[in-house]
Amino acid sequence: MLKLYGVLGSQPARAVYWVLKLANADFELIEVMPGSDKEKPLGSRNKEYLAKVPPGIVPALEDTETGLVLWESNAIMTYIADKFKMNDLYPEDLGARAKVQQWMNWHHHNSRVFTFALFAPIFRPDIKFSEKELKGNRKKCEMVANLLDDALSRSPYLVGDKFTLADIAVFEDVGECAQQHLALFDFAKHKNVEAWIKRVEQAPEFKESHAVFPVLKKVIDKVQKNKAKL
């Protein structure tokens, strides 16, 4: 039995959830709140969770049969893809696999910035960003969107013409910001990214894995309304 720790409002947790759905795996989602030290609902900084996942981050995956505990969404996704032999999502060909790895590593300091710039200031008040930093991060979003737009002008997906783990890893932080979801970033100037987001949304199990979007949107609308009042 596989246990996924996290919440679906977390982009990396959702990426793993989506891959588990695509694998048709037997798994259980156990709610762990990122950044909280509470016991109920269990927080990622609570000592019970820290004993299992020392860096105190979500998502994490536990295989109760072998005792394996992994954290970091990319490591978990490639584990699932190899375990369930999902060769389309994580190709066995050396070059293609290396390119998927390239984008998944690139993600950490690039596409992930969308979350730090636009999502975290609303949902993670515990992370104290300075105004200077937020401004820098918003500028970096433009840079990342340009890089993605350039890459996606050459192929329909990040690695050639197949949907892979690279698209899932990068989509969760970038795609959620699109107008049709959380409306945090306007991709009108980045037509290739805009088209790629819509293409990725056609992949199997997309809807089932992203039911949280309308819930998050309501929170954002409320926060923005309150801000306007001030």
Add this chain to the structure above:
Amino acid sequence: MTKPIVWGSVMSQPTRAVLWTALLSRVEIDFRPIDTGKGDHLTPEFLKLNPNKKFPVVQDGNFVLHESHAIMKYLLEKYAPADVREQLYPPSDLEARSRIDTWLDWKHNFLRPGACGLIRRRVMRHLLPDVSKHSMVWDLKEIPAEREERMLLDSLKVMDDQIAAGSYIAGTNSASLADIALFTEISQLDLLPQDVSPPHGCDFSKDFPNVHAWSQRLRALEGYETIISGFTRAQPKVEALRSQGKL
């Protein structure tokens, strides 16, 4: 057969991790140094290889790849003898490989911003000009030094506890790709004062004894001296700047 070309700088941790992996993989490479002061990473030719303006980049025939972890896995899988692959990133053991991946990915957001952030702030910006003004200068203005210090200390604590449970970071019996990547980040702290504990120095022995012992094991690993020599050549200059109060 033409040798794979590696673009990078010995002053860059990810480049050194790639060079070390290439050495252990027994693959001869054609190393092309990048000088950020001259803007080698901003030329149209380089941007064609990596529009991110970052290195290392490997060019193997027509195949081009960036991101050090991806390159390390690629070189290993394509060129290394079977026993080396089995040791560094075992094809026969998915769980071991995934534990190695967990630590490689963890590095990106915890150890690297801590260690590399501090070294950039305290040493590199006084040592290396970077005409791109897009990474080094930029991040330093926005990220508070206290956060880098906390990230480094938190990361070292997580690693110290982990190493206490086994000799190597991912629970393997010998050094893996994760140890190589993580230790390459750690060893850059050598440019800080030798007799002070982190975050202000590189003496791990008091506060992080397991990281200290692990560092000694990694320093003894084949190829380390060769790979680090280009980097430590900067040490006298750093110490001179420090004694003049310029660091």
